[in-house]
Amino acid sequence: MGRGSPIPPMLRRKIVEQYQKGVSQRKIAKSLKLSSSTVHNIIQKFRESGTMSVRKGQGRKTILDARDLRALRRHCITYRNATVMEITTWAQEYFQKTLSVNTIHCAIRHCRLKLYRSKKKPYLNIIQKRRCFLWAKAHLKWTVAKWKTVLWSDESKFEVLFGKLGRHVIRTKEDKDNPSCYQRSVQKPASLMVWGCMSACGMGSLHIWKGTINAESIVRGSLLDPEYVSIFKITGKKKKKKKKKKKKKKKRKKKKKRIKPIAQSSL
Template sequence: MIGYEKSFSEWQCLSEAKMGRGSPIPKMLRRKIVEQYQKGITQQKIAKTLQLSSSTVHNIIRRFRESGTISVRKGQGRKPILDARDLRALKRHCATNRNATVKEITEWAQEYLQKPLSVNTIHRAIRRCQLKLYSAKKKPFLSKIHKLRRFHWTRDHVKWSVAKWKTVLWSDESRFKVLFGNVGHHVIWTKEDKDNPSCYQRSVQKHASLMVWGCMSACGMGSLHVWKGTINAEKYIQVLEQHVLPSRRHLFQGRPCIFQQDNARPHSASITTSWLRRRRIRVLKWPVCSPDLSPIENIWRIIKRKVQQRRPKTIEQLEACIRHEWESIPIAKLEKVVSSVPRRLLSVVRRRGDATQ
């Protein structure tokens, strides 16, 4: 029997490589099973040699004796609970209810299709429809008035050259948080770990955070200021005095420049406007709800991603990380994001004032 076992080595490899739980037996292997059965070899020996279960070998031989064929009959097995028509209805519903959760879609399908469906079944059916779950992009709410004002502003400035946009000193505020533990769901893999202190999910009442202000241009990064307490017009003027004037001198070396800021209340307050006028600082009029037009928003996203990778655990560590990443932004990146402003404006014009993609 040694020669017999060696002759089956290739079939052993085939059965191990190609067959998993629930997988059909390859046709060549089914044919070999029948051939050995016809030679008088017992089913138990065939199963042991091919490393198959006895029931698998028995079923293949029984099917051969009953029908005279080794082919697998079509139509066997449990039919899917959702047919092609149901899947088309499901796909239409997902297309018209883009923000619906899987649970909500399941409740609709149970009522509409009149079938006992679970959340897992609907989730698999959604994948069969070649649909995927994506995180929606965060965009500011834009009313009709907002869109109209954005459209008019971008239309008036869309012909500005890249060289002119490089004369702008961009400014903005952004909030950074100290993230405790993992962001998202916290899981453990064994029941014993639930009482292990190293596996606890530490909860906090509130994320510690910092509000920072900064300015930049295509020439380089300007000053960075960390706010203490609430922000009002008086404090904002102090920031302009301490950071905008030195940054303007450092980045533009006496060349004419334009100062950009959004329409936050401290920025548009009358005392702020008067201070800017007295200092003879030319201010770029900015449309409401338009962070997508400002290149400094891209810089904030880059810094936040890098700060999150460093995982600061205290406010002091957070501030140190922010300052380090702020000073590490290369000039090439600044030139790239500022050079993209004309394309952003053109996109808003084409979208009639709506948010850019």
């Protein structure tokens, strides 16, 4: 079993002071809630050397100290996309020490860092970021009722034949040449473009789109093709209710007009 943390200097001083007063080692251990062997070793060391300091730690020291770990952390944060092999070659040149890949991998964990698969996000340059900022600033004071009139749409491409398989596969060491463990790839896989929309009133249906998609093609397709007209009906559900109420009022007025001549004839 490994050794625990060393006894602090204040507690060592108390043991020596009580020993100099003539208190027995068993009573010192009982009063300070320590083992008798610990008290005996501290007193014996004080007799031999006259000091109470902790003996220098033994065993193999770590190759990278705290200063090296801070430098490694700065390098990993600066070059986030670097592989462990590239970081290892840099560390060997920078620290002038023989380091393995496993050592650097453990050191990265000690720096409270970990290797993850990066998320896929569209790249935005400075001009695109500025446009997004100006658009958000222009629509900052929009009310909830105004946002409900907006129709949100988006498109996505799906590979039909092979699909998008992940980079990782669960297999044994001997199954490396098994066809089911390959990451399949073709030069130009068959794909399908799908377009859909949603608003505050509900979601629209998905539609297969042929060709390229932009704002003009969406508006042209929604006006000319009768299939896409049903999409925009989700924004007009509230208006239909108002029209029904108006029709009921008109029917009531017509009934009153018919009753009037009958009442006059009876008189």
